[in-house]
Amino acid sequence: MNFRELTPSVIGVLVRRGAGFAAAEDAVQDALIDAVRVWPDEPPRDPLGWLVTVAWRRYLDATRADAARRRREDVVSEEPAPGPAASVDDTLQLYFLCAHPSLTPASAVALTLRAVGGLTTRQIADAYLVPEATMAQRISRAKRTVSGVRFDQPGDVATVLRVLYLVFNEGYSGDVDLAAEAIRLTRQLAASVDHPEVAGLLALMLLHHARRRARTDESGSLVRLAAQDRGRWDTALIAEGVEILQAALARDRLGEFQAQAAIAALHADAPAAEETDWVQIVEWYDELVALTGSPVVRLNRAVAVGEADGARAGLKALADLDAGLPRHAAAAAYLHERDGDPATAARLYAEAARRATTTPERDHLTRQAARLNALLDS
Incomplete structure (x- = not known):
């Protein structure tokens, strides 16, 4: 049984019963810990119903223990009887909530992985190579930000997709493969909308x-x-x-x-x-430029033009773009090398390596510069 796939539904049930998002998410995480401990020896007949019951009890306990919230006791004093949980898919609403426009991209990604993906704070921190305490603060701030957002408000699909694409582009590290996790979450979204x-x-x-x-x-x-x-x-x-x-x-x-x-x-x-088929690829880049106007897309198009129509054409397309764009120097280096100018290409590869944001990319570009410099010295 994959606990994580049940997480959105359980959070949704608690929110519809009156729990705030942050409190519901905390209660569900506690219930998941109980499930990891109990289920191997005593697997429930209705996993979703078991998690809902345990999470609701955890929520009640936390609410009753908080003196500042005693005024809510009349709302939560009656615990629903255990039984099969209603089959309502709240995954889509959680996607929209976690991709709320008031959140920074980093916070939206972290909250999506926690609430929709069901990952622990430690797993998310390991995947992003940051201390667990740092990630816990980021998630807590995100939950506070969306705590007053109505659960049934319409969301923006485009924002959700951008968050999922950010998760995918992080690749993988630690014990969580973020690329595979992004695919899993996107499959869920595709089944919902x-x-x-x-x-x-x-x-x-x-x-x-x-x-x-x-x-x-x-x-x-x-x-x-x-x-x-x-x-x-x-x-x-x-x-x-x-x-x-x-x-x-x-x-x-x-x-x-x-x-x-x-x-x-x-x-x-x-x-x-x-x-x-570089000619057709350039045509698709033209469509993409028309859709987004993105300078990064224009840069990638320039490289494709260099493949389809020759390096000189690619360099001409590249000349219209800001040299400070990410990977501009790397693209220029590649096109200059194809145009038969290894000296300029070597210099640009070295410049691109200095600007690289990841170790593998920096090492790759450094090797390209070294290769060309060796040819020039021979």
């Missing part, structure tokens, strides 16, 4: 995740897409991602995640790097 961009994000995640095993070599070093062993790509995930994407695109409500997934699908469809 019929929206082509939800499907687009799920397809995008699956197509990127399919290449995961090939992204690093035996030493842990990054392997760029063109050099990856495509035999290590997960063909089942690719097939699922393409099928989901095609169904979403057929609805003719294009969004940015569908466009990104279409680009990923074209990469996945190429048997070899040199067979990539």
